Amino acid sequence: MRSIVGAVMVLAGAVGLAWRGVARLGERAELLRGLQGALAYLEEEISFRFTPLPRLFEHLSGRRGRAGTFFGAVFAAMEDEKHPTMRESWSKAVERELPLLREEERQTLEELGEVLGQYDAETQAKALHVAGERLAAAYLAAREDRQRLGKVYLALGVAGGAVTVLALI
Numbered sequence: 001m002r003s004i005v006g007a008v009m010v011l012a013g014a015v016g017l018a019w020r021g022v023a024r025l026g027e028r029a030e031l032l033r034g035l036q037g038a039l040a041y042l043e044e045e046i047s048f049r050f051t052p053l054p055r056l057f058e059h060l061s062g063r064r065g066r067a068g069t070f071f072g073a074v075f076a077a078m079e080d081e082k083h084p085t086m087r088e089s090w091s092k093a094v095e096r097e098l099p100l101l102r103e104e105e106r107q108t109l110e111e112l113g114e115v116l117g118q119y120d121a122e123t124q125a126k127a128l129h130v131a132g133e134r135l136a137a138a139y140l141a142a143r144e145d146r147q148r149l150g151k152v153y154l155a156l157g158v159a160g161g162a163v164t165v166l167a168l169i
Contacts, residue, residue, distance in 0.1 A: 003169065010168065011161035018157020025146040025153075027066070028100045032139035034067030035109075036132055043128035046121050053086065053117050054078055070097040086117030108134045 038060050045051040054075060061072030070093055077089035090113030094106055101109075108131050115127040 007165040007169070010164050011158075014161025014164065015154070015157045018153045021153040021157075022146070022150040024100070025142070025150060029139060029142040029146050031066045031098070031100055032105070032135055032142050034063065034065050035070070036135040036139055038063065038067050038071060039112075039128050039132040039135065043125050043132065046128065047125040050121060066097065066100070070094075073097045087113050090116065102138070105135065105138050108138075 041060065042056055045056055046053075057071045057075040057078065061068055061075050063071070073093035073096060074089050077092050078086065080089075091110060094109050094113065098106065098109070112127055112131040116124055119127075
């Protein structure tokens, strides 16, 4: 009886680890989608309403998910005296709040952070547009990865759990 319970627990643990991997893939895709939407909002606000960046970041910090957390961190860093420039605040928030992103996606956001608050509205809007397009492409790739790799993770979790159970019996 104990061996059956143990086998079920090992198998459940392996499947649980696989589900966690699938969930991380989904979190990354959702983060990219949230960032893409936020950048589109920023582009619109900067182009047509000329809203100051701190107010925009404060507004975006109210969004759900990791994108809202990111903009909240940028806003908080801008309010903090340790990070006096927009670039430093942005860079610190990218580093701390966006660990799920790949290096090229982080680089896109770092480049954007160098433009925001430094140039005229038209240049900032163009930079936001380019970054939004890059993140849109990354989102599509992340969504495809989740669909493709999610199945692989689950199959490996079940197979790995079954092999472990067989090895222990």
